[in-house]
Each structure stands twice: as structure tokens, then as C-alpha cells.
Amino acid sequence: MxxxxxxxxxxxxxxxxxxxxxxxxxxxxxxxxxxxxxxxxxxxxxxxxxxxxxxxxxxxxxxxxxxxxxxxxxxxxxxxxxxxxxxxxxxxxxxxxxxxxxxxxxxxxxxxxxxxxxxASFMVRIEDVTTQVMNGITEAMTEADKQIKIEENIANVVQSSPKEAWQENRVRTFYEGNQYMLFVVETYxxxxxxxxxxxxxxxxxxxxxxxxxxxxxxxxxxxxxxxxxxxxxxxxxxxxxxxxxxxxxxxxxxxxxxxxxxxxxxxxxxTDEYLPSVAIEQVINTINPARIAIRDAALAIQDKYMRADPQIKIQYASKFARIANYWKKWKGETLGLTKSNAVGIKKQQESALTSQINKKGKQQEYGQILPQFEKYYTEIESYALAREYYLETVLRNVELLRTAYQAYQLKQVYDNRGAQSFEDRRNNMVERLEGQYKDYSKQVDEEVFEALIALYAKGVPQQFLPDSFKNMNAQQLTDKVYKNSAFVDYASVKNLLEGDAETVIAKLNSDPGFQVVKDMADAYFEKVAPKYEELELNISGLERDYMKALLELSPKDARIFPNANxxxxxxxxxxxxxxxxxxxxxxxxxxxxxxxxxxxxxxxxxxxxxxxxxxxxxxxxxxxxxxxxxxxxxxxxxxxxxxxxxxxxxxxxxxxxxxxxxxxxxxxxxxxxxxxxxxxxxxxxxxxxxxxxxxxxxxxxxxxxxxxxxxxxxxxxxxxxxx
The missing domain is CATH 2.40.10.120 (Thrombin, subunit H)
Structure with missing residues (x-):
């Protein structure tokens, strides 16, 4: 009972x-x-x-x-x-x-x-296309093969579904891959x-x-x-x-x-309303604390300069608001999850679901889902932590690193697609950066860099750090980068990116700001991303099966809504x-x-x-x-x-x-x-x-x-x- x-x-x-x-x-x-x-x-x-x-x-x-x-x-x-x-x-x-x-x-x-x-995009029509998208998918396929086939089917649905010339077809997944919907959209x-x-x-x-x-x-x-x-x-x-x-x-x-x-x-x-309890514990104890600490440091520095200088206040108003928004949200999120006993409630729900699986004789189909969640989330934790430090430091909070990373991607374009693709990407980048540097302060960014690079070196699991970060002195590295890197102002960057592909790449490799990003990105893509993506793919497959179990074993009047997407x-x-x-x-x-x-x-x-x-x-x-x-x-x-x-x-x-x-x-x-x-x-x-x-x-x-x-x-x- x-x-x-x-x-x-x-x-x-x-x-x-x-x-x-x-x-x-x-x-x-x-x-x-x-x-x-x-x-x-x-x-x-x-x-x-x-x-x-x-x-x-x-x-x-x-x-x-x-x-x-x-x-x-x-x-x-x-x-x-x-x-x-x-x-x-x-x-x-x-x-x-x-x-x-x-x-x-x-x-x-x-x-x-x-x-x-x-x-401004209006939604014109919604249509269920689950049957078309899941055509040819079998249980014998690996998760990777299923995704390849699903993406192929989605492309066919997008291409073949009727629409007006000025409209666009989009397919989105619901219920963790158990349902697919076509959206016809027109964008002004x-x-x-x-x-x-x-x-x-x-x-x-x-x-x-x-x-x-x-x-x-x-x-x-x-x-x-x-x-x-x-x-x-x-x-x-x-x-x-x-x-x-x-x-x-x-x-x-x-x-x-x-x-x-x-x-x-x-x-x-x-949203992730159907994450298992082990995932919520990881958010509370590992992921959110790391995110919050990084943004604590960045926001304190930006706020100090914005209060002292009206020009910096204008330059950083939008950036500060964007960074602060989720920083405070993560704090409240952790508080609310703890206060509402979300982990305990989810564990009760999981226990009840397990009993229902056993009662219905569904052990072979669903019995291993929760133990597998426990296994994969334990494995992914250190990779997920390293990933958050990388995203927060390189892509979200230090502007010099984010710009240098765009140059890093430019080099990848040349290596993988050749000179013409390099030219196109470079020209777009140079044009885009002009507006970006309009709202850039070297003084602010330098102080943020020093604080965050020190947190990065301390917080990332040691096995995932670049060799150059071991025993690194944050102040010395900051001085070297902001005195010598071209990424500290637009004119220097524009000059850095002039010339043919090989000339630009040679100049990039000699730039100390680029060198820092290259070390961080190489370490991330070699040591973190592949395993993280492998584990995340396995977790996604489990989430699909978990949601299928909920949909199948729920009463007909159960209120199970799809996650936001x-x-x-x-x-x-x-x-x-x-x-x-x-x-x-x-x-x-x-x-x-x-x-x-x-x-x-x-x-x-x-x-x-x-x-x-x-x-x-x-x-x-x-x-x-x-x-x-x-x-x-x-x-x-x-x-x-x-x-x-x-x-x-x-x-x-x-x-x-x-x-x-x-x-x-x-x-x-x-x-x-x-x-x-x-x-x-x-x-x-x-x-x-x-x-x-x-x-x-x-x-x-x-x-x-x-x-x-x-x-x-x-x-x-x-x-x-x-x-």
C-alpha cells in the first residue's frame, strides 16, 4: 500500500x-x-x-x-x-x-x-512526426547509430514537409527522444x-x-x-x-x-524535470558551487569598475547583467533544491517506480536504468566539473580568452577545410570584433583574467590541466599576456589577423594570449570532451528509456509534461x-x-x-x-x-x-x-x-x-x- x-x-x-x-x-x-x-x-x-x-x-x-x-x-x-x-x-x-x-x-x-x-519568429503549425523520425530505429543499434539515423530522418522530414517559401521547418525532440514534433516557423x-x-x-x-x-x-x-x-x-x-x-x-x-x-x-x-536523484546531488554539491565561485570573482571585479567609471558602466552593463543573472539563479536553485528536499523526494519516486517495474515484470526492459544512472553519473562527475571550469573561464567570463578562442577555431577551420574557408571565417571575425571591442576594457579584463585563471588552475582536476598550468603563477602569466598579447585591443587583433593563412597562424602561435587558450583548449578537447561526450550519450539513452518507463507505467491521467526545449x-x-x-x-x-x-x-x-x-x-x-x-x-x-x-x-x-x-x-x-x-x-x-x-x-x-x-x-x- x-x-x-x-x-x-x-x-x-x-x-x-x-x-x-x-x-x-x-x-x-x-x-x-x-x-x-x-x-x-x-x-x-x-x-x-x-x-x-x-x-x-x-x-x-x-x-x-x-x-x-x-x-x-x-x-x-x-x-x-x-x-x-x-x-x-x-x-x-x-x-x-x-x-x-x-x-x-x-x-x-x-x-x-x-x-x-x-x-521575431512566429510558430505557424505544429505536427507530430514521431513515426517518420523513428523509422528504421531498432533496439539492436548502438546509441551513436541511433542518433545518426534519427538525424538523417529529421533532415528528410525538414526537407519534405510542406511550407511556404518564406517559412522554415524545424523538428524538435520531446520526452527525451520518445516524441518528435515538426514546427513550421516564419521569422521577421x-x-x-x-x-x-x-x-x-x-x-x-x-x-x-x-x-x-x-x-x-x-x-x-x-x-x-x-x-x-x-x-x-x-x-x-x-x-x-x-x-x-x-x-x-x-x-x-x-x-x-x-x-x-x-x-x-x-x-x-x-528544463530537466526528470533527472534522477544522483544527478540533482551532483548539481547541488559539485557543478553549481564551481559555477558560482567563478562568477563571484568576475562580478566583484566588474562591479568595482562600473561603480567608479560611467564609461565602463555603459560598456559592461549588458555583460554584467548576463553574467549576474545565472550566478544568482544558481544560488537560489541550490537553496530551493535543498529546502524542498528534491533529492529525497526523487529517491522516493525512484523507489516507487522500481516497485512498479517489478510488479509489472518489466525488470529486463527497465530494471537496470537507475543502477546505470548511478554508474554513469559517478564516472562523469570529474569530466563535468572540468567542462564547467573551461566553459566559464574561456567562453563566458574572460573576454581576451573568448576572443583568442575564436582565433583558435579559425586555425581549426584552416586545418580541416582549407584556405578559402579560413578567409571567409577570418573576414567575418574581423568585422564582428569591431563591435565587440567597442565595449571592452583591458583594465577590467586583466583583473578578471588573473582571478579566474587562478581558480581554474586550482579547481580543475589535476589530470585535466595543461602541463603549462601546473605550478603556474597567475600574476606573472597575467602580466605577460596583457603586456604582450595582440588581443587587448581591436587594432592589434586586426593586424594580427592580416595576411594569408600560414602567416596568420604563425603570428597566432607567437601570441601569449593565444598560447594560453591553445594550451587550455588542447587539454580540454584531448582529455575531457571525448569522454564527457561518450558518457553524456549513454546518459541520454538512459533518460529516453527512463522517460519511456514513466510514460508506460503511469496512470492515463498522469500529468507528465515534456521538458522545455x-x-x-x-x-x-x-x-x-x-x-x-x-x-x-x-x-x-x-x-x-x-x-x-x-x-x-x-x-x-x-x-x-x-x-x-x-x-x-x-x-x-x-x-x-x-x-x-x-x-x-x-x-x-x-x-x-x-x-x-x-x-x-x-x-x-x-x-x-x-x-x-x-x-x-x-x-x-x-x-x-x-x-x-x-x-x-x-x-x-x-x-x-x-x-x-x-x-x-x-x-x-x-x-x-x-x-x-x-x-x-x-x-x-x-x-x-x-x-
Whole structure:
């Protein structure tokens, strides 16, 4: 009886947990639609995803491949987070026109700013292609042979599936390789900046408040999609016109209250909800501590210089935010996994599953999965640790090393593909680096290099270190590199890369910065990567079989959702507060009063613009306030992750009530384990967005584009009419 109870808890979660999960929008009819209706939704599944008619999916594009956005007007006006548009806002900023500091507002279409390379991609159609992708796969094949055949089948599906000339076919895997779906996508490439509040609003609280509740951040920015005269995707052109959407989101002015239904639509990046307990233990005890230590060091140095120098603050604003984001997330993730006893709960679930395998006589098929997980995760730990140190040091946090690594790849291109490929890659690299060095400080990077190279030499298992790193003096190596390497400024790098392939490679081999990267990369690719990839392939095969066992042995009504993989998903829940610790309860809505309580004049993170102070003092909130207060942020039980930044928060009727931008610190472990008591997503109240656009910026041209509605008031009027 005890075993059955555990399995039931594991595979058929209680009613409150209906608010977790990331669901495929084309498969909502049935269980999901019933759950959403139970939670208060007044729409149908067809209103959310409809192949033949306009639906919510047509208003929710993937923003630049990393965030989500929503179309909010019939002229293609696009809303996303301030931090999603941060790089574009920064790229248009200078000391003379500092849009990060002062904000930017286009008062006409002519004032909107182009952003080369930025995209907005709409999902047109979803289709299950599992049968085609798995054609020819047999149990007798090795994991490597299975992957080769699967990739071949995917290529055939992508090539043969119908689409329009301007569209693209993509196939993505679900349930760890047990299901494959085709996505038909169309991508718009002319995306212009329309509006952004100053960072003191859009990034209020900055890194101190990141992942924290209560929150008071106006994290939004506005763009516009442009299309050719046929409303189809086109590269930037002055002849392009605002995009006419199939659907755009009306905006509710009625606000939110505890227990209101919320639907978040977007492109969550990556989750691993079905990792075994041994993997979660490795994240808590080995992987996250290494990541956090490296970023601790890098961020402390960057922060010191940013606070002292306004130019460096502009140069490093976007980089610092990117590094700090996951640094703090990993800290909260470890805290949440520990607090929620995720490892212990997963061990109970695994014990229950083992008993069910034995009961069903499935030992030969599934009986070795959990012991094999234990074996492979034990083997991979030292390789995974070395890999994290390499990625964090070379590719993510030391700019000189990252640039030198691009040169290392350039040499590989020549060795493997010849001179013409070298020329093409080199020319692209030289062009790309010009913009990169615009935001580079040798002084900052040198100090980061010294700190991180010392951590690398100490933290990487000794058997994986380059010979040159054994008994290495970090200060001496740093002095040598930053005094003599060409990678410390653009002109030197450009000169370094001039000449034919053999000349460039000879110069590279003599550069001390390149020599460091070459030693690190050679050691990594010879000693770490091959074995890591071999073990990871075996683990992936086990994960597929583990998921197959869960799907096969679960009750028919079990709520087993696929992990996030940057495809369009629906997550639903309710506005709800939570209790992070004993005797503490957080209300679900914050107000402008909280900004003023945190206000520190002149502070890097908590300054407040004078205009906002005046509006607050006068209580001049227009139609956007409620009971004399200005709502700012609210939280809900929606299951979100990276990639959901900018996702629309939609009410029971299909109207926009906010946009997602973060999670609470205690709930960041939801990428591995969703706990309904702690997991909360953080959203900007759409009324605060409108208040800033209208009352603060005076951009009434943008307000006039929108469809503003009062669904709750209309519902009450309808009831009164019936009486």
C-alpha cells in the first residue's frame, strides 16, 4: 500500500499541482483544457491554438531566439522585457544619448531605430512526426547509430514537409527522444526599437533584487515588427511597413487579484524535470558551487569598475547583467533544491517506480536504468566539473580568452577545410570584433583574467590541466599576456589577423594570449570532451528509456509534461502569494510605494527618476491606478524558466494583464523540480507599463494604438443585464 501511494503521488499529482507544467499548445484539448477551466479560464483550447483561425499563438513570437514577446497592436507593436531588449538599447546608447540612463521613446514611426540581426519568429503549425523520425530505429543499434539515423530522418522530414517559401521547418525532440514534433516557423528580420524606460525603472533593483520578491521593476521595452508590402518577412528596408498581425492581444485595465487565473505563453529554454536523484546531488554539491565561485570573482571585479567609471558602466552593463543573472539563479536553485528536499523526494519516486517495474515484470526492459544512472553519473562527475571550469573561464567570463578562442577555431577551420574557408571565417571575425571591442576594457579584463585563471588552475582536476598550468603563477602569466598579447585591443587583433593563412597562424602561435587558450583548449578537447561526450550519450539513452518507463507505467491521467526545449509552450496557474520561511508570508502584488521605500538617491541600483517621484507625490496615476495606488509587479504559480522572459501573462478571457520577467529566488529550482508551495513567476502588471508609457514618457501615440478593455467590468454589467 505504501508503494502504491508513493507512485500515485509521483505520477498523478494533487489538484494544486495542476498549476505546474509546460504544455504543447496544439495538445491542450482534454486534460489540460479541463484543468484550466477548473482554475477559472473562460476560453477554449481552440482560442489558444487554432490551425485554421487566428488564435493566441499568432500574437506570441520568439524574440531574437532567446526571449518571448507579444504583439499588442494591429500595427505590429511588440512588447518584451527591458532585459530582453537591453543589448539593443545599449547599442544605440552613447554618453551623448544614453538611452540606458534616460530611456528612449519614438514619437513617430520615423523615429524608430533599426536593429540589424534582431528577429521575431512566429510558430505557424505544429505536427507530430514521431513515426517518420523513428523509422528504421531498432533496439539492436548502438546509441551513436541511433542518433545518426534519427538525424538523417529529421533532415528528410525538414526537407519534405510542406511550407511556404518564406517559412522554415524545424523538428524538435520531446520526452527525451520518445516524441518528435515538426514546427513550421516564419521569422521577421526588421525589428525596430520603439520605446524603453530608463534603467532606473526597467532595471530598478538591478542585481540586488534579481530573482527576489517583493519586486518593483518595470521590466519592459517596446519594438515594432516591419514587413514587406505583402506582409511577409524581409531584411531591413526603408520601404518596409509595420507588420499586420493575424492576432494581437487586447489589454485589460482591470488588474489582478489573488486566485485570478493566469496563462503564460512563451518559449521556455531548458528544463530537466526528470533527472534522477544522483544527478540533482551532483548539481547541488559539485557543478553549481564551481559555477558560482567563478562568477563571484568576475562580478566583484566588474562591479568595482562600473561603480567608479560611467564609461565602463555603459560598456559592461549588458555583460554584467548576463553574467549576474545565472550566478544568482544558481544560488537560489541550490537553496530551493535543498529546502524542498528534491533529492529525497526523487529517491522516493525512484523507489516507487522500481516497485512498479517489478510488479509489472518489466525488470529486463527497465530494471537496470537507475543502477546505470548511478554508474554513469559517478564516472562523469570529474569530466563535468572540468567542462564547467573551461566553459566559464574561456567562453563566458574572460573576454581576451573568448576572443583568442575564436582565433583558435579559425586555425581549426584552416586545418580541416582549407584556405578559402579560413578567409571567409577570418573576414567575418574581423568585422564582428569591431563591435565587440567597442565595449571592452583591458583594465577590467586583466583583473578578471588573473582571478579566474587562478581558480581554474586550482579547481580543475589535476589530470585535466595543461602541463603549462601546473605550478603556474597567475600574476606573472597575467602580466605577460596583457603586456604582450595582440588581443587587448581591436587594432592589434586586426593586424594580427592580416595576411594569408600560414602567416596568420604563425603570428597566432607567437601570441601569449593565444598560447594560453591553445594550451587550455588542447587539454580540454584531448582529455575531457571525448569522454564527457561518450558518457553524456549513454546518459541520454538512459533518460529516453527512463522517460519511456514513466510514460508506460503511469496512470492515463498522469500529468507528465515534456521538458522545455525553446519551443512554444503554455503554462497556467493563479495569482498567489507564498511563504518562503517560517512566519513569513509574501503578498502577491507590489506597488509604487515599495519603490519609494527602496529609493536611494544616486544609487547604482535604487535611484528613481525625478519625473516618477513627482507622479508618485501627486498620485497622478491616470486610469492605471487602483484604490489610490499604482500596482507594479505580481506573482503567480505559472511554471516558467529562462526563455519565458517577456512572455505575456494572459487573463481568463485572453487579454494581456502583464508580462513575465523572473522567478522568486526560492523557486528557481523549478528547472529540476517544481514545488507548488515555493515556485512563483514574477510579472510586470500591464497597468504599470501603460502608466510609464503614458504618464511618465508622454508617448500617447503608442497608447492610441492599443485596444484597452475591462473584461471584469463587462462581466458584471452582463450579469446585471440578465437580472
Amino acid at each position: 505504501k508503494i502504491f501511494r508513493l507512485l500515485f503521488i509521483f505520477l498523478s499529482l494533487p489538484l494544486f499541482a495542476q498549476q505546474g507544467g509546460m504544455w504543447i499548445p496544439s495538445l491542450l484539448e482534454g486534460m489540460n483544457e479541463a484543468e484550466m477551466t477548473n482554475l477559472g479560464m473562460k476560453m477554449t483550447a481552440q482560442d489558444i491554438y487554432n490551425l485554421n483561425n487566428a488564435s493566441l499563438k499568432d500574437a506570441v513570437p520568439h524574440f531574437n531566439g532567446g526571449c518571448t514577446s507579444e504583439v499588442i497592436s494591429k500595427q505590429g507593436l511588440l512588447l518584451t522585457n527591458h532585459h530582453c531588449g537591453y543589448s539593443q538599447i545599449q547599442s544605440h546608447s552613447s554618453l551623448e544619448h544614453d538611452y540606458l540612463e534616460n530611456g528612449f521613446w519614438a514619437m513617430s514611426l520615423k523615429e524608430e531605430l533599426p536593429n540589424p540581426g534582431v528577429t 528580420k526588421d525589428i525596430r526599437l520603439v520605446g524603453a524606460p530608463p534603467s532606473s525603472i526597467g532595471k530598478f533593483g538591478s542585481d540586488t533584487d534579481n530573482w527576489i520578491w517583493p519586486r518593483h521593476t518595470g521590466d519592459f521595452s517596446l519594438f515594432r515588427i516591419y514587413a514587406d508590402k505583402n506582409n511577409r518577412p524581409a531584411e531591413y528596408s526603408e520601404d518596409n511597413v509595420p507588420y499586420t498581425p493575424k492576432h494581437f492581444l487586447p489589454i485589460s485595465l482591470d488588474g489582478v487579484a489573488e486566485d485570478d487565473f493566469t496563462l503564460v505563453f512563451g518559449y521556455p529554454g531548458t 525553446s519551443t512554444l509552450r503554455v503554462t497556467y496557474g493563479k495569482v498567489a502569494g507564498y511563504s518562503p520561511a517560517d512566519a513569513i508570508y509574501y503578498e502577491p502584488v507590489t506597488h509604487l510605494e515599495g519603490v519609494m521605500q527602496k529609493y536611494v538617491p544616486g544609487d547604482y541600483e535604487f535611484d528613481v527618476p525625478q519625473k516618477l517621484l513627482e507622479l508618485y507625490k501627486a498620485k497622478d496615476y491616470g486610469q492605471y491606478g487602483e484604490n489610490g495606488k499604482m500596482p507594479i509587479n505580481f506573482i503567480g504559480t505559472n511554471h516558467t524558466t529562462g526563455g519565458n522572459s517577456g512572455s505575456p501573462a494572459i487573463d481568463a478571457y485572453g487579454n494581456l494583464i502583464g508580462l513575465n520577467f523572473d522567478r522568486v529566488w526560492e523557486g528557481t529550482m523549478s528547472d529540476y523540480y517544481y514545488d507548488p508551495a515555493l515556485s512563483r513567476n514574477i510579472m510586470v502588471d500591464i497597468r504599470y507599463v501603460l502608466f510609464i508609457v503614458d504618464k511618465y514618457a508622454g508617448a500617447k501615440n503608442l497608447i492610441d494604438e492599443l485596444m484597452l478593455v475591462h473584461p471584469k467590468k463587462e462581466k458584471r454589467k452582463s450579469k446585471n443585464r440578465k437580472k
